[in-house]
Amino acid sequence: MKRRTWKQTAAVAAATVMTLSMAGCGGSGGEEQAKSEDGKTIVKFSFDQGVGEPTQKIVDKFNESQDKIQVETVILPQDANAVHDDFVNKLASGDTSVDVMGLDVVYIAEFASAGWLADLSEYVDSDMTDAMIEGTVEAATYDGKLVAAPWFTNSSVMFYRKDVLEELKADVPTTWDGWMELADKAVGINGVEYGADFQAAQSEALVTNWVEYVWGNGGDILDEDGKPVINSSENIEATEIMKKLVDEYAPEGVTTYTETESEQVFKEGKCLFIRDWSGFWSSGQGEDSKVTGMIGATSLPTGPSGTKSHTCLGGLDLVVNNNISDEQKAAAGEFIKFMVSEETQKEMTLISSQPPVIKSVYTDAEILEEIPFYEEFYGIIQDGKSRPKSPQYAKVSDAIQRNVHQALTGEAAVKDALDTLQAEVEELDAE
Amino acid sequence: MAGKKRGGTLEKTESRDAWIMMFPAIIVLLVIAVYPILRTVWLSLHEMVLTNPGSGYPFIGLKNYGAIVQDERAITAIVFTLKFTLATVSMELLLGFTAALIMNKAFKGKGLVRAAILIPWAIPTSVSAMMWKFIYNDQYGLFNDVLSRIGVIDKYQAWLSTADGSFMALVITDIWKTAPYMALLILAGLQMVPEELYEAAKIDGANIFQRFLYVTLPTVKTTVLVALLFRTLDAFRVFDLISVMTGGANGTESVSVYAYNHLMKFLDFGYGSAMAVMIFVVVFLISLLYMRALGDQITDL
Numbered sequence: 029m030k031r032r033t034w035k036q037t038a039a040v041a042a043a044t045v046m047t048l049s050m051a052g053c054g055g056s057g058g059e060e061q062a063k064s065e066d067g068k069t070i071v072k073f074s075f076d077q078g079v080g081e082p083t084q085k086i087v088d089k090f091n092e093s094q095d096k097i098q099v100e101t102v103i104l105p106q107d108a109n110a111v112h113d114d115f116v117n118k119l120a121s122g123d124t125s126v127d128v129m130g131l132d133v134v135y136i137a138e139f140a141s142a143g144w145l146a147d148l149s150e151y152v153d154s155d156m157t158d159a160m161i162e163g164t165v166e167a168a169t170y171d172g173k174l175v176a177a178p179w180f181t182n183s184s185v186m187f188y189r190k191d192v193l194e195e196l197k198a199d200v201p202t203t204w205d206g207w208m209e210l211a212d213k214a215v216g217i218n219g220v221e222y223g224a225d226f227q228a229a230q231s232e233a234l235v236t237n238w239v240e241y242v243w244g245n246g247g248d249i250l251d252e253d254g255k256p257v258i259n260s261s262e263n264i265e266a267t268e269i270m271k272k273l274v275d276e277y278a279p280e281g282v283t284t285y286t287e288t289e290s291e292q293v294f295k296e297g298k299c300l301f302i303r304d305w306s307g308f309w310s311s312g313q314g315e316d317s318k319v320t321g322m323i324g325a326t327s328l329p330t331g332p333s334g335t336k337s338h339t340c341l342g343g344l345d346l347v348v349n350n351n352i353s354d355e356q357k358a359a360a361g362e363f364i365k366f367m368v369s370e371e372t373q374k375e376m377t378l379i380s381s382q383p384p385v386i387k388s389v390y391t392d393a394e395i396l397e398e399i400p401f402y403e404e405f406y407g408i409i410q411d412g413k414s415r416p417k418s419p420q421y422a423k424v425s426d427a428i429q430r431n432v433h434q435a436l437t438g439e440a441a442v443k444d445a446l447d448t449l450q451a452e453v454e455e456l457d458a459e
Numbered sequence: 460m461a462g463k464k465r466g467g468t469l470e471k472t473e474s475r476d477a478w479i480m481m482f483p484a485i486i487v488l489l490v491i492a493v494y495p496i497l498r499t500v501w502l503s504l505h506e507m508v509l510t511n512p513g514s515g516y517p518f519i520g521l522k523n524y525g526a527i528v529q530d531e532r533a534i535t536a537i538v539f540t541l542k543f544t545l546a547t548v549s550m551e552l553l554l555g556f557t558a559a560l561i562m563n564k565a566f567k568g569k570g571l572v573r574a575a576i577l578i579p580w581a582i583p584t585s586v587s588a589m590m591w592k593f594i595y596n597d598q599y600g601l602f603n604d605v606l607s608r609i610g611v612i613d614k615y616q617a618w619l620s621t622a623d624g625s626f627m628a629l630v631i632t633d634i635w636k637t638a639p640y641m642a643l644l645i646l647a648g649l650q651m652v653p654e655e656l657y658e659a660a661k662i663d664g665a666n667i668f669q670r671f672l673y674v675t676l677p678t679v680k681t682t683v684l685v686a687l688l689f690r691t692l693d694a695f696r697v698f699d700l701i702s703v704m705t706g707g708a709n710g711t712e713s714v715s716v717y718a719y720n721h722l723m724k725f726l727d728f729g730y731g732s733a734m735a736v737m738i739f740v741v742v743f744l745i746s747l748l749y750m751r752a753l754g755d756q757i758t759d760l
Binding site: 138 | 617
């Protein structure tokens, strides 16, 4: 009996061994193969599949035009977390198997503070950054250095049902109150069941939604000195508006929705409006949509204490691995210059419908003919703001996600949730 | 002469050969299992936040472990995980045992049923979690459709938007996926029970419950223990199911999800590693207690 117990113990030990393997990973440095057979410098470019096809086309074009540099693509799955984890594993272990990466803007500060990103000021000069939308350049700067090159941006838009507004002979509201008033009348018209639709699952999507309510009501997350000002009266009011939408206007499951779920309900024709990323203009009017041709777009509404709405900027930046040799960095810099040039940006916009970072592309006649919606969109995106920039952004975001989600689901009162959030972010500052 | 000498140490030679033959396996185990564990334990004794390389990643002893004890969120995660483990494993045992008893009877199409019952287990967890997330959807979900058809609910609900709903949804999904595994393990044990034992018991006048208690149970005890052990370990480490279905919202953050957040989201390798080591220790202890308690109980019968 005793011996068997010992054996069982050993079995437990052997089985539990597996539980630990998750932390112990670490990539080994891939071999740097800087030259191709015909003597070209090879630049490895890694990004996610979401922009895979158009990007590959652009890269092919670059390779054709080049006799010194050959760009090879490493395409990752379309999952922001997986891409982040892949880059972290590589960069933290000093890996040099990748030179240029397409990185989500929210991770710039985190990666820069870890010392993983090369300074790009040398390659992307002020003439180039002046041509870009200010918000995107600001988000790519850390500690006064340009550590990333804005590649394409993204911002949210209020998409609404033109047909329903026409039916009601209503003007497009500019405030949340106005939208709620309209929603009260709109339910039942042309299949509309819900007055509102957005993303409130406990995820990064919730953060991007929530900051827009806050900014549109004159509030902010951090003040000018970087101190958290989360439980301000403006922010409490803004969060209450959002909660009211969750409780009374949005689909029951909105607190479990990220982009996909919310878009599905809107495409079924069940919602008066959806707050979504600009790309929904085309993806929301495809063959699988019941609202094709019925969508209008406008800027986000404001709250009672706000005067101007600001969309939350997203998008991808190009960053260079700081571990690679100077020669590699120079080649990567050349490639980045090509990627953010006006000509490439215009082409990328035409084939990918991703919003460019170069201002002049928005007013280009050819682009406007293809995507007429950019005329309104240009104004929206110029007023865009970035989420708080902090090396601890992941923790800030996590705190926002948990506390705001609790407020929206009613697990906590709005004021209590924001007080807790304020305290948690203050504590992060103190660390 | 020499042969005689070697012959005298046959046992020694045999044991030496055994070591030589095991050598490759031992090396592999050292590299893929022992090294990562030791490394994790080592990391857990350091302050190591990757976004703060300026700190120099100093050795801080057991401070990370002290922090876990004071971390309310960690405690909540541990409590949730224990609740989840208890709920899923007990239900799986019950359902798995029942299914195994049924499958152990000879009936037409037995082979087909045995193969079919394994399907949920064969689907990767993240895929079945996506599937179930859609089943619980508040607009199109099958779960709502079925419940409203049989009249349990009169309005579609967003099951994953409340704490109770999320817990129930996760438990159901986990049971759906792993009860078949339990059933098959137990079935294998049931098939080792010799038919003569039942016959003898019948002759002695034992009814069906007595036959189950005194013949079936003692014989499959070991198999059940192994099945329970595997499931307890698995349930306690639950990660992908939760990550996909709720992302840890509504109080469904398991210890693995929390440890992952620290490691990969916050890049806090010190604290995250300490969490991972804690999971290791807790799982180890639970399994020991579990097996000892259950083992004695069944022996006493």
